[in-house]
Amino acid sequence: MSELFVRTLRDDPSDAEVASHRWLVRAGYIRRVAPGIYSWLPLGLKVMAKVEQIIREEMTAAGAQEVRFPALLPREPYEATGRWTEYGDGIFRLRDRKDADYLLGPTHEEIFALTVKDLYSSYKDLPLTLFQVQTKYRDEARPRAGLLRGREFVMKDAYSFDVDEAGLARSYAVQRAAYQRIFDRLGFEYVVVKAMSGAMGGSMSEEFLALSPIGEDTFVRSPGGYAANVEAVTVPVPDPVDATGVPAAHVEATPGSPTIETLVAALNADHPREDRPWEAADTLKNVLFVVTRPDGTREELAVGLPGDRDVDPKRLEAQLGEGAVFAPFAEADFARHTQLVKGYIGPGVLGSEGPTGIRYLLDPRVVDGTAWVTGADEADRHVLHLVKGRDFTADGVIEVAEVRAGDPAPDGSGPLELARGIEMGHIFALGTKYSDALGLKVLDPNGKLVTVQMGSYGVGVSRAVAAVAEAGCDEKGLCWPRELAPYAVTVVATGKGDEPLEVATGIATALAEQGIDVLLDDRKASPGVKFADSEVLGMPTVVVVGRGLADGVVEVRDRRSGDRVEVAVESAVAHLLDLLR
Amino acid sequence: MSELFVRTLRDDPSDAEVASHRWLVRAGYIRRVAPGIYSWLPLGLKVMAKVEQIIREEMTAAGAQEVRFPALLPREPYEATGRWTEYGDGIFRLRDRKDADYLLGPTHEEIFALTVKDLYSSYKDLPLTLFQVQTKYRDEARPRAGLLRGREFVMKDAYSFDVDEAGLARSYAVQRAAYQRIFDRLGFEYVVVKAMSGAMGGSMSEEFLALSPIGEDTFVRSPGGYAANVEAVTVPVPDPVDATGVPAAHVEATPGSPTIETLVAALNADHPREDRPWEAADTLKNVLFVVTRPDGTREELAVGLPGDRDVDPKRLEAQLGEGAVFAPFAEADFARHTQLVKGYIGPGVLGSEGPTGIRYLLDPRVVDGTAWVTGADEADRHVLHLVKGRDFTADGVIEVAEVRAGDPAPDGSGPLELARGIEMGHIFALGTKYSDALGLKVLDPNGKLVTVQMGSYGVGVSRAVAAVAEAGCDEKGLCWPRELAPYAVTVVATGKGDEPLEVATGIATALAEQGIDVLLDDRKASPGVKFADSEVLGMPTVVVVGRGLADGVVEVRDRRSGDRVEVAVESAVAHLLDLLR
Missing domain, CATH: 3.90.960.10 (YbaK/aminoacyl-tRNA synthetase-associated domain)
Known part of the structure; x- marks a missing residue:
């Protein structure tokens, strides 16, 4: 801690609207560089790396192959699909020294389709799912809430390629299942809702929303299990009415x-x-x-x-x-x-x-x-x-009237209730929108050219860090689940003399040798500052080595519950290893 | 191999000037998206990830802390240091929807200096070295040689912060030693040369050049150990001459x-x-x-x-x-x-x-x-x-006359010889150029504000992939050192019937269970195609399971030397494990 590049702040940043933003900045995980653009300091980057790792493991287990495509992309493919224009002000455009048009990629359907077209030509090559973890750009009109709606952000995007609609349905289902495993492991409460597919086109689309009162997405759900974002809700159309008895206008x-x-x-x-x-x-x-x-x-x-x-x-x-x-x-x-x-x-x-x-x-x-x-x-x-x-x-x-709590679900599954969520993932059965526009076809078993069916699948990686922070933090600071915490344990040395720091160092070293990520607070600071910082930083377990040493004990605190137990110094490492595994 | 997203090409890409570019494209490691902008396909990304890992390990061992800063950066800090103008056409500039000026970061001295200024204020906080592995941008006038001079590329950049010049010298030496370990592990021949520091400013600067006839950098060296790039060579100034006897002009x-x-x-x-x-x-x-x-x-x-x-x-x-x-x-x-x-x-x-x-x-x-x-x-x-x-x-x-082989080294260490190299790393003792411009000061032990001494240290990550490929490839294709190969072994099944594929799968599975990265060529293709592809792809060891099965043997080939040995099927796995560890 005396060497770690971090500083906790006493005051909320002036632009912080939501708790995750406030605490990620105050705890020194991120720093704002420009509107919607952030630097990741060591603690923040460690959390993001853990999120990435979970996503990478689940994508690989689902048979997707990792690639990395450029962020700086030429105009032409986006022109071919119409998105160069459709995105309006929502993308960053630029010109190179030869006045050629480029954009900073918001998503990569075009370039993936073109690359598959370049390499593959037969139904035998399919199905194929590719993914990347990559930095993306959108020129949001109102970047807000820190990492939740940024202009530069990290996304995992995946693209599937199949020879027919049945194949697309299978690829979609495989990705959907992988997404459920990812969000289960990230550990927040989420709901899968039907979505309008917007700029992506395509026939089927679902969003994974983290339930949160600060979410930008309003969605509805019914007792019978219907769930959709408000954009996708359809009104059950009443039968025509017999107007025989109605007076003349x-x-x-x-x-x-x-x-x-x-x-x-x-x-x-x-x-x-x-x-x-x-x-x-x-x-x-x-x-x-x-x-x-x-x-x-x-x-x-x-x-x-x-x-x-x-x-x-x-x-x-x-x-x-x-x-x-x-x-x-x-x-x-x-x-x-x-x-x-x-x-x-x-x-x-x-x-x-x-x-x-x-x-x-x-x-x-x-x-x-x-x-x-x-x-x-x-x-x-x-x-x-x-x-x-x-x-x-x-x-x-046109389906534009407001949806209200109590409206009937379109599938007859009961009255709707409204809730809010943060869009964490979005999956699309794109069909042939992109492959048609870019000429992505393969030979089928009969030697006929067929247009490839595409799907696209995105998870906000940097946004997930904020969503997990938002779900976990409290009035004292951040509070990470064990799987995502930058360090599993903070060991805090307090009190006079060399003994506390020596014992704390011994415990930290023993844990580190067992492969546990440990943060040792070895600073010359008051116990109050150290305790407060340990709560702001939010590691799930805090070990306090100090006053108890006189009785041969250290204190083990659970950051979330606040529970404290005293453990004999000699058995502290064994106790912690039990707790952490 | 039947599922891997890769295709080998028979022909050289038309724009390939150098062997690494030719083979990385032909072997399906990368694909060009625009001039100087490439996609990384699965095999290429695996190599780059291994390069990144080596760099990350050595940076961490050298006490540097990992962060990740944005690529999209506001104009103002670059204006303050003069680089917004100095870079001329060499950087990508753009405007957001509110007409604010941004650039795509070529290096990050400004933002790192500002972030340290934001967090730190005392000599007690220093020394500090931060690093990132990040995508960078330069609008090169002549992008060339594939990954060797790209417009979007991956770099490891590190920045050191010290309270005085002696501290900077120590931080510089630590990074220099880490660079030597990195380049030793990457396994190519390199030389450290004195360099002009160019746009970075600063008083001391060295380049790490991979020796290569296709390198863009000409450097000189002397028998006595002097080495510099031609820009940095100084002419030993002769003593004044007595002109007494010279006739009048x-x-x-x-x-x-x-x-x-x-x-x-x-x-x-x-x-x-x-x-x-x-x-x-x-x-x-x-x-x-x-x-x-x-x-x-x-x-x-x-x-x-x-x-x-x-x-x-x-x-x-x-x-x-x-x-x-x-x-x-x-x-x-x-x-x-x-x-x-x-x-x-x-x-x-x-x-x-x-x-x-x-x-x-x-x-x-x-x-x-x-x-x-x-x-x-x-x-x-x-x-x-x-x-x-x-x-x-x-x-x-002014020092602008051409340097010639045979010119004396400035330090008297003998006649210079000229050679060519690829710039793989560049380290700079920047001094106070950036901290002066941006007001980065800390309190020294006497309570006086002193300007922080900075150093910056870069390694081309994507360029390293190309340089290793360039150094290793031959007339048959790529040829990777074991530490960087996407797979340690290719197991090729050839011949009729089910047996070759069964035995090959058995060997591949057994190796994979031991943690070895194995590529199994299970395609229905002719032995000739499979052998040629195994040479183009360049895994260091190739196991051929085919004709020899009649005699109970498989063949183990060394890609680089071409040496072949026959090994009994039963002992193949043990033999390979011995070889690979």
């Missing part, structure tokens, strides 16, 4: 009712229902957006959804595809369409066939036969009993 | 003599010496350059040197400092100075006090009292007996 005055709240009040005041009061869910809200695609094209979009739900920005973003950004209609946008009366917009002016020509998509709950109160496209007026299918139509359906 | 007609060759001919024809013929070494050649500094400023420079030597561009580059480029005077440059008569330029018009104002530097051999034939600043005329100190002076001295 009619426009009514609803003065001063440009919001759902004011509309419901106006309806109940001036146009009361007989059976029950009007509710927000009886109204159809039409929300307008301007969508900008990564290639710069703009599109206007109207979304119609029940008035009791808002559009969830993350679900909308997921539906629009990677790199697209959206903004609510601004005054200038309204100004382009004189037919749009703000606060009173109805289906009558929307739709690609309508007067504005704005594409109009509906929430799946707005099925044929359902009747709605919605804008009459005149100030202070709404239309009642407007029936979908009878009185209006739209260009299609 | 006088201008003579030398028609048609704008070159040294034509001048010597003209002198011998029209103005013969009595004692011996005129030689090129009697003439003083004045060469003009335009130097452009990394900050864009231009300077004109004249170099005067004996007519029998040329200016060595590498030595000139080294003298000008990192990032400066130079070009010979062009017509436009001459046009600016009407006093300059091309082919007949003499000291009379040069020098910062002279009519042209061009800075004029002399080779160290041009000492006071020496007499020269040089240009008379008129067409077809030269001046004879022009004596340095008596008839002309200059602004200073």
